[in-house]
Amino acid sequence: MHFSIPETEVRSGENGSTYVAYNIHVNGVLHCRVRYSQLLGLHEQIKKEYGSNVVPAFPPKKIFTLTPAEVEQRREQLEKYMQAVRQHPLLGTSEMFNSFLRKAQQETQQIPTEEVVLDICLSNGQKVTVNILTSDQTEDVLDAVATKLDLPEDLVGYFSLFLVREDVDGSLTFVRKLQDFELPYVSITSLRSSEFHIVLRKSYWDMAYDGDVMDNRVGLNLLYAQTVSDIERGWILVNKDQHRQLKSLQEKGSKKEFIHLGQTLKYYGYIKFDPCITDFPEKGCQVIVSAGNNELNFHVKLPNDQMKEGSFKVTRMRCWRVTSSQVPVSNGTTNPCSSAKCEVKLELSFEYLMSKDRLQWVTITSQQAIMMSICLQSMVDELMVKKSGGSIKKMLKKRHNGSIHRADSQQTVKSPPLLDSPDPNREQMVKLSVSACFPFAVLQCSSEQSCVIIYAPIHTSVNDTTDYSIQTKLNSVSLRGISASNSANDISGNDFHGNYAFEGIGDDDL
Known part of the structure; x- marks a missing residue:
């Protein structure tokens, strides 16, 4: 889930006084509106229940009224706090955290219990x-x-x-x-x-x-x-x-x-997303993305109108992240964003093993980027449970009961709250709201014809020098190469294989 606090509002209280409200968005949509004191209360509850060493840092109280700059600073700090709590394998799925969000959602929408x-x-x-x-x-x-x-x-x-x-x-x-x-x-x-x-x-x-x-x-x-x-x-x-x-x-x-x-048919069990834009194999390509069979399938229209199809297996993704930015609405100006002139831009980027010794970032620009990320995560959860010999029924039951943790899928991940765009040449983001990274594998290749992914601790260096690592080491799993087209109604008989550095990858299945 993509948590952000992209904006604040000055609202009137019951006694006529004013206060700053922080708008918590989930997947780019307003979920609830809360005061600093409400989040502080949640923080104190979490700290009492789980201990100070588990809870992320919370922005301190101020004696005097905050200036606009201080309000903006607190907004950013609260956003990072909410992201850190949500990504924590214990806190993010706790009933304390979930019930707070449910109550805040109901109060914000002013819908009584009935x-x-x-x-x-x-x-x-x-x-x-x-x-x-x-x-x-x-x-x-x-x-x-x-x-x-x-x-x-x-x-x-x-x-x-x-x-x-x-x-x-x-x-x-x-x-x-x-x-x-x-x-x-x-x-x-x-x-x-x-x-x-x-x-x-x-x-x-x-x-x-x-x-x-x-x-x-x-x-x-x-x-x-x-x-x-x-x-x-x-x-x-x-x-x-x-x-x-x-x-x-x-x-x-x-x-x-x-x-x-x-x-037996192609794309059975897949979720198909709306047409969007990708930078692979060339920047600005139109693409239809589908998720299923432990992969993201691309159906790309190249600038020369040629159609290409190929798949990116989750077992060859080193990590992925979702970035949210506010960009000016295309009006011929370069003015900074204002609430009336901005739109939210979502991107899913993943680092992919293109060949034996080459990793490459691939970016999808889509309003469904977060849904794509959720699909990837659930695929990984299933793979981890299956690989470790766990029960899918137990996993689904825990998921249904809201208590599945990353430890249950052998993948405990602490995600950095803020990362730079993977492409330094990409257009400047006016405002980066959040970026989530899910590193889960170290890639090792033993020969030209075979590669494996070792699930092991990863340390990601970010600006705040915090280590974000996976806490569980798993056995190696084999990689699977791209699947060939098998439908008579396929738009194109060509796929990415052999054209865009997918060669040299073994076809062993999990």
């Missing part, structure tokens, strides 16, 4: 109406949906609630996966737009776990509806012969066979 009805959409467009409280958190709403559908408790963790935006043409934009620090009813109501919906969708990536879901009638129906929907939207590629087979299975009501055939 019984309401909330519509949750399924992949086929059907709506499930549940009776909840406005103060119910994401887990409570998910449980209510599962109860209404008669989905067994041990399968609830296989699904999540996603906030999506549906355009007039029916296309879906995934905004984010709802978290346990927010109240779904408040989140959807505060958007004040009929374009936004909450959708139930599976929350795992490895299709091997489809079998667990399909053993149950309700789980089978949910997975079947999602597969049909993804095919109809063009997220899963199907040629004419495959389409005939799928239609025949659908007419027979053979849902399991339909899903099994779907599993």
